[in-house]
Amino acid sequence: MDATSVLAAVSGNIATVGYGLAAIGPAIGVGIVVGKTIESVARQPELQGRLTTLMYIGIAFTEALALIGIATYYIFTA
Amino acid sequence: MGINIPRLNVAQELLGEKDGKRFTPLITTIFALVFGMNIMGIVPGLQIAGTSVIGLPIVLAIVSYVAFIYAGVKKHPGAFFKNALVPPGVPWPFYIIVTPIEFVSTFVLRPVTLVLRLTMNMIVGHLLLVLFFTATSFFFFTLGSWPGVLGVGTLLFGFAFTLFEILVAILQAYVFALLTAVYIQLALADAH
Numbered sequence: 246m247d248a249t250s251v252l253a254a255v256s257g258n259i260a261t262v263g264y265g266l267a268a269i270g271p272a273i274g275v276g277i278v279v280g281k282t283i284e285s286v287a288r289q290p291e292l293q294g295r296l297t298t299l300m301y302i303g304i305a306f307t308e309a310l311a312l313i314g315i316a317t318y319y320i321f322t323a
Numbered sequence: 324m325g326i327n328i329p330r331l332n333v334a335q336e337l338l339g340e341k342d343g344k345r346f347t348p349l350i351t352t353i354f355a356l357v358f359g360m361n362i363m364g365i366v367p368g369l370q371i372a373g374t375s376v377i378g379l380p381i382v383l384a385i386v387s388y389v390a391f392i393y394a395g396v397k398k399h400p401g402a403f404f405k406n407a408l409v410p411p412g413v414p415w416p417f418y419i420i421v422t423p424i425e426f427v428s429t430f431v432l433r434p435v436t437l438v439l440r441l442t443m444n445m446i447v448g449h450l451l452l453v454l455f456f457t458a459t460s461f462f463f464f465t466l467g468s469w470p471g472v473l474g475v476g477t478l479l480f481g482f483a484f485t486l487f488e489i490l491v492a493i494l495q496a497y498v499f500a501l502l503t504a505v506y507i508q509l510a511l512a513d514a515h
Contacts, residue, residue: 298336302505305498309436312443 267314274307329354329500337504338511346507349390353383354500357441361492364449365485372492375445377438384437387503395510403510433506437499444495448488455481 282300286293329351335343360379364372373379395403407429408422455477462474 294332294336298332298501301494301498301501305440305502306436309440312439312447313436315443315447316439 261318263317264314267317268311271307271311271314274310275304278303278307325355326351328497333497333500333504337501337508342507342511346390346394346504349386350500350504353387353503354496357383357499358492358496361445361495362489364445364492365452365488371449372445374441374495375449377442380438380441383441383499384434387437387499387506388434390503391506391510394507398511407510437502441495441499444491448484448491451484452481452488455484 278300282296285296330343330347333354334347334350337343338346357374360373362372363369364375392403395407399406408425409418410421410425413421458477459474459481462471462477466474
């Protein structure tokens with residue numbers, strides 16, 4: 246047995262790799278949303294309540310993409 | 324205090340005094356139901372969240388969908404769908420692109436993402452807890468001896484993620500109620 250066939254012996258579902266890729270974008274996006282909110286609160290602490298609400302809305306929209314990434318596994322293996 | 328989160332922080336802050344009072348019962352009910360079903364996921368003996376089965380989120384998303392369309396049609400009779408699909412102030416050739424995008428994002432993706440966000444969060448939380456505790460069981464009782472000490476780590480992480488699940492349960496209930504309020508607010512907003 247040569248080395249390449251051993252290294253290439255990957256079993257399981259490729260969808261797990263797909264989820265790993267799908268998690269990158271939303272991770273960066275949520276990071277930017279939260280970071281910018283912290284920055285804004287540091288500039289104007291009196292707006293904290295409204296900014297927090299906006300932050301959660303932004304996180305909810307961004308995070309949906311990562312969750313669609315999980316859902317594809319259930320969709321395409323069903 | 325629990326009732327004030329959806330009533331004051333979500334309904335009245337986003338919808339204003341008058342409309343906030345109208346939709347408070349709906350938003351409070353959604354918050355309480357989603358939170359109650361989410362927290363079932365970590366109650367010993369129950370251990371599975373009602374919202375991690377896709378049926379309940381679908382029902383709640385339909386309620387939210389009907390609520391924001393009702394709010395819009397009631398506020399702008401006859402003009403709600405026109406405002407939503409053909410936003411004014413756009414040069415007319417762009418409507419070929421804008422109208423399908425608006426239709427998909429407003430009337431298709433909104434309920435679908437509401438369902439997927441809640442269900443997938445709960446499924447993933449449950450899967451994480453299952454992984455940690457089966458790993459603990461494997462390390463302690465199947466593997467045994469020296470490598471079995473790793474089970475202490477997985478047990479600690481399982482405990483930490485159980486606490487994290489409490490946070491997720493509150494957060495997802497808050498987000499679901501918040502998005503319902505935002506959709507109603509967008510439907511009520513005057514055309515500009």
